[in-house]
Amino acid sequence: MNVIIQAYVMLERFHIEPSGVPIYIQIRDQVLRVIGAGLLKPGEQMPTMRQVAVALRIDLNTVRHAYDALARMGALTVRPARGTFVAEHPPMLDLSVEARRLDDLAHRTIASAKAGGIDPAELAQRILAISTSEESDQ
Known part of the structure; x- marks a missing residue:
């Protein structure tokens, strides 16, 4: 390209x-x-x-x-x-670091949803639907 x-x-x-x-x-x-x-x-x-x-x-x-x-x-x-x-060989992800980052993001997202009066479970379903939709668009 x-x-x-x-x-x-x-x-x-x-x-x-x-x-x-x-x-x-x-x-x-x-x-x-x-x-x-x-x-x-x-x-x-x-x-x-x-x-x-x-x-x-x-x-x-x-x-x-x-x-x-x-x-x-x-x-x-x-x-x-x-x-x-x-890089020709991008580094392997450190799974424990990645898990901590995901947990941190999840906690911040849950707190933000609750603060905005949004049900975190409903938000999770919406995120999954959007993610699935974007993957099929690629």
């Missing part, structure tokens, strides 16, 4: 939520999801940090922080003067 089109498609999926989660972590996690979903394959070039910063209207250093974290994790490879690429 053309690098410019690929960057545009990926950037279209990125968004920043006013959730209290640091922006660089939101970007990091979204990049990991895009890689995990197979939308970016090993060896494919990432959008430049500047493209991400402009698209999301955030500071370039925030994006740099996210890309650096992804490179330290082994998910991205930086090639000086060439760009940033998805």
Whole structure:
């Protein structure tokens, strides 16, 4: 896929939520999801940090922080003067860390639902329906 089109498609999926989660972590996690979903394959070039910063209207250093974290994790490879690429062999997820992250997100979502007067079980059903619908759209 053309690098410019690929960057545009990926950037279209990125968004920043006013959730209290640091922006660089939101970007990091979204990049990991895009890689995990197979939308970016090993060896494919990432959008430049500047493209991400402009698209999301955030500071370039925030994006740099996210890309650096992804490179330290082994998910991205930086090639000086060439760009940033998805690593050929993305790192295996630490299942205990992933379980804690999922639990944390679930607890925050439940609390948010209750605070908004929404039944958490009904929300869970809605999330599952939306997720299933999005998977079939791909």
